[in-house]
Amino acid sequence: MNGEIIRQCEEMMKRGSSSFYRAFAGLPSPRREAVHVIYAFCRLIDDSVDEPENAPYTIGELRRLFTDLDTAEGHFIWPALRWLFNSFPQIGRDPFLLQMEGQLRDLTFTHYRTLDELESYCYLVAGTVGEMLLPVLRDDRSEAAVSAGISLGIGMQIVNIMRDVGEDLERGRRYLPLELLEKYGYGAEELERGVVDERFIALMRELRSHAHRWFRLGLAEVDSYPPESAMAVELAGAFYAAILDVIEDAGYDVFAGRAIVGDEAKLRMFRKIAGRYAASEAGRWPVTG
Template identity: 70%
Template sequence: MDKRIMQQCEELMKKGSSSFHRAFDGLPSPRREAVHVIYAFCRMIDDSVDEPDNSLYTIYELRDSFRNLGQAEGHFIWPALRWLFDTFPQLEREPFLLQMEGQTRDLTFTHYETMEQLETYCYLVAGTVGEMLLPVLRDDHNEEAQAAGISLGIGMQLVNIIRDVGEDLRRGRRYVPLDIMRRNGYREQELERGEVNEPFVAVVHELRREALAWFEKGLANVDTYPPESGLAVELAAAFYAAILDDVEAADYDVFRRRAYVSDEAKLQMFRRTAARYADKGRAAAY
């Protein structure tokens, strides 16, 4: 393992998501480094579509290099990924390819009609991350845990969609499904104008319920993970769920303000969750 390469992956994770970095920072090696590599590559995939002018690769170049990983050169991510698959041979490549397939949808499919369409997209771009992480976070192959990891990823992506409504509109995208808007009496013209009213709050509440239902499924078997991995998964879920609370605290204005969770709030969540895991450890010792 090249420490310099691993540090570059970690820096990309820190820059992209301080929440994820903090949640998974307590993992033992090599699990921790593996999460850094996975996140770094997913960040590059996302940036290749969302910020193409600042990306070294197009999404198609990333996909081609990944498919020919043994020969890929020119960036630290390629030797990092080779290390990842060598270190965790149970890790499959299909979720990475599906992740890229999902991101390419953003280039052509930008307005969603139904919740079913949105959930398919959420699986491709985020549920797959759960599939990537599972062989890194635990040593066994557990189908229930795999389903839970996918569910947690879908829930997190729904939180992203709530948080980024305004930002996505500026990119010409509407992930909020039209059927949910119609059901709650919120018009597309109101969305385009960034109107926060009772129907819009109802839309956010419905999406929030959907997200939290996926979170519940995602955490159903977290106690079967190794303790450090379980703690990391719970922290990531808690940090993301707290974004929804900040949306509510800001009166649902996701058009002009990006919701966030303060470092102090994250620290409090960490202390509460870590204390509970410490209590579990003491109970197991008796």
């Protein structure tokens, strides 16, 4: 495998999500490189919909080239994906296709009516990532672990939706379900104006409780992972759950700016989680930077 190709995937992950990059940095090779490749392809899928003017491919082109992966050329992601599937033959291709299906939904289905609809979307765009990662993070196929991985992804996507309410409105999307707006007597027009009051806070707190429920399900099988993978999963979950605390500390004003977990807070979480693992395993993770 061309090391430069893997390095380009790693750079995409480092730029796109410092939290994920740090969480998975201590995985042994080739698990670590496989995570970089999966992230890079998912980023290309996401950018093809959210930033089409800057993306190298449309979502349709990505799906076509992925379907013809053996002959796909023109970008480092294609040989990287071929390496991924050759190195981890237990990885199925269906989650990648479902991920693209979920992102395609953003082009036509932009206003959600029920929580069930929202969680179905969260499975497509994020729960599938758990399915992609599972064969990389562990050698056996455990149905309980598959379910947990999907749940963690769903919880993370709910956090994304809460954090990005304002940005998504600018893109013409409203992920907050209409049934929750109606439950708390909060109007769609008030959402457009960015009104933050006790009704909006109550709505967001309910979504927060849903996210935490999915996180609990998502971490239920973490003890069955190899230690390096278990720690990576815990770190990723902790970094994302901490976004909810930042949102709460800001009074649930998700219109004024993006909730960001600071480096010091991440370092504290790292030290706390690393302390539960053997020093020989925890020492693989970079503590600073």
